[in-house]
Amino acid sequence: MTTSLSGGCQCGAVRYRVxxxxxxxxxxxxxxxxxxxxxxxxPLAWAPGDMLTISRGAPSWFHSSDPIRRGFCSTCGTPLFYDPISEEGVAFTLGSLDDPAALPPAANDGEASRVPFFQALCDLPSDEIGQDDLSPVITATNHQHPDRDIENWQVKR
Structure with a gap:
C-alpha cells in the first residue's frame, strides 16, 4: 500500500512528508x-531510503549515542526523527503525523525498559482536572500548527 503522510512539529517550523x-x-x-x-x-515508524522529505524548515539534531541522532524542532522542542546515521532512511514519530491514527503501531520494542504499569494505562479513569477553567483561554490563544499543510504559516515564538 503506497501512502502519502504529512506531519511536523507543534509550532509548524518543521514539516515533513512521507x-x-x-x-x-x-x-x-x-x-x-x-x-x-x-x-x-x-511511537515510531521507519521511512526507508528517501521516502521522507522535509517540506519546511530544518530539524535540529542531538546525538543520543554515536550511531544515533534524534531530530527535533529547535523552536518548540517537538521530537520528530530517530536517525541511525549509517542506515538509508529515518524513523519518524507517529504522534507528529497530521493524522496519527493513519499509522497505528503494530509492535513493541525495547520492552526491557517498559514501565511496569504500561498495561494498566488504558484502564485509568478519565478526568479533565482544571481544563474547564483553561479551555477558553487555550482555544483563544492557540499557537499550535493545524494538522495540515499550510503554505504561508507564521511560526509564533
Whole structure:
C-alpha cells in the first residue's frame, strides 16, 4: 500500500512528508526513547531510503549515542526523527503525523525498559482536572500548527 503522510512539529517550523509505505510502526520502550520523548514510550515508524522529505524548515539534531541522532524542532522542542546515521532512511514519530491514527503501531520494542504499569494505562479513569477553567483561554490563544499543510504559516515564538 503506497501512502502519502504529512506531519511536523507543534509550532509548524518543521514539516515533513512521507511518500510510500512506512515500515515497522511500533512503540519503543527503551530508556533512550523515554528520555528523548519525555514519555513512557516513543511511537515510531521507519521511512526507508528517501521516502521522507522535509517540506519546511530544518530539524535540529542531538546525538543520543554515536550511531544515533534524534531530530527535533529547535523552536518548540517537538521530537520528530530517530536517525541511525549509517542506515538509508529515518524513523519518524507517529504522534507528529497530521493524522496519527493513519499509522497505528503494530509492535513493541525495547520492552526491557517498559514501565511496569504500561498495561494498566488504558484502564485509568478519565478526568479533565482544571481544563474547564483553561479551555477558553487555550482555544483563544492557540499557537499550535493545524494538522495540515499550510503554505504561508507564521511560526509564533
Amino acid at each position: 511518500t510510500g509505505t512506512p515500515e515497522t510502526p511500533h512503540l519503543c520502550h527503551c530508556r533512550m526513547c523515554q528520555k528523548a520523548s519525555g514519555n513512557y514510550f516513543l
